[in-house]
Amino acid sequence: MMNKTWYQRNSLSIVVTVLFILALVAQFYFGWLVNNAELDEEGARPLGIWNYARTGHFVAATFENFQSEFLQMFLYVVLTISLRQVGSAESKPLDGRAEVDRVPKPHPDAPGPVRQGGWRLYIYSHSLTIAFLLLFLISWSLHLYGSWRHFNELRRAAGEQAASLRYFLREPHFWFETFQNWQSEFLSVASIVLLTIFLRQKGSPESKPVDAPHWQTGK
Template sequence: MPRFIRDNGLTLFFLLLFLCSLAGQAVAGFAEFNDQQLVQGGATITFGDYLTSSDFAVDTAENWQSEYLQFLLLIYLTVWLVQRGSPESKPVGKIGPESDAEQRVAAHARPGSPDAARLRGLPGTLFGHSLGLLMGAVFALSWLAQSIAGRAAYNAQRIEQLQDPVGWLAYVTGADFWSRTLQNWQSEFLAVASMAIFAVYLRQRGSPESKPVGESHGATDAGD
């Protein structure tokens, strides 16, 4: 068990942070929701009801979809776009999907390569894009969940105000959905751009997200 924790420490630590922050979000959101209900003269709900409500679901899903969109774009755009000097980028001379030899696939697979890396045709292609496909699938599902939960929460407010509910298409093309969506997207895009350029000139000793402290600013990898 200690070796398992050591070998998977980064994943386990962030999963623990995720669970703690999700629990904190649930408790704080529950308190805020009931406070709003009392202010508006409505009835309070139980914690269990809040966890299964559209309000909790939309707040959670809109953050998930923006995070996975960030990863999706970073995975695919870094195939073709580079930032000289940044550890977030490939070397400038390796723009593109690279050769089979560079990627160690098919006939170029090594003894320790995954079995799927030896496959040809569609199976090999799918494995070669599996990370991006997974991130894209999670983004699409969380975006869909946000739109469904967001519509339910939005319509609940409209009904309280004696207004007609709106359909799914009307909601996803409306201001409420895109206000929720874009306020998350803009922060993700700024964070990625900041990390890409700041890592050119700043260092964090011992971190794989940083170049070695003594590496030149213009070096994108040790061979530059």
């Protein structure tokens, strides 16, 4: 590892982060155009590009996607603990115990909570699930807040009174945004679980070896 450059050691996270930032900037720009078009239809004054960052439209659009991604990761981590799919590279083996099921043992290179044991080890043993659940709940709450705020921004632009959060939760708009994202996440998980049974990609850790039989479960 010492012979590798910093980029080589972190290239996957660097590339994915750069792609995320580029996509977020593009979303921000085109969202600003869309929001101003909506305001124009209501006869309201368009917003400057930096003022758009404080609008419900931007907050809702951003966290609408975040919350569904974190929900996907949370459920994927939790469901793959006990559920299996024969032949899938994303499943643990049908029989026996997988490496991730072994009891953690303290050793010099183990993370701090493993060496300390007790409640710290218990929390650390479930820390990935806890993190994704918290990220989902925070993102879902911000999506709700942004969507409610944008709903009221349009009402005020049309000369109507702002609606309460309780009223907004009875409207179909927020739930339409929510479930159209959730269903796409469930579809993407089902796709990688099922397609890795029969299809391969040489060199990818998300695929079984190219010469592996279809019935082989796990990588």
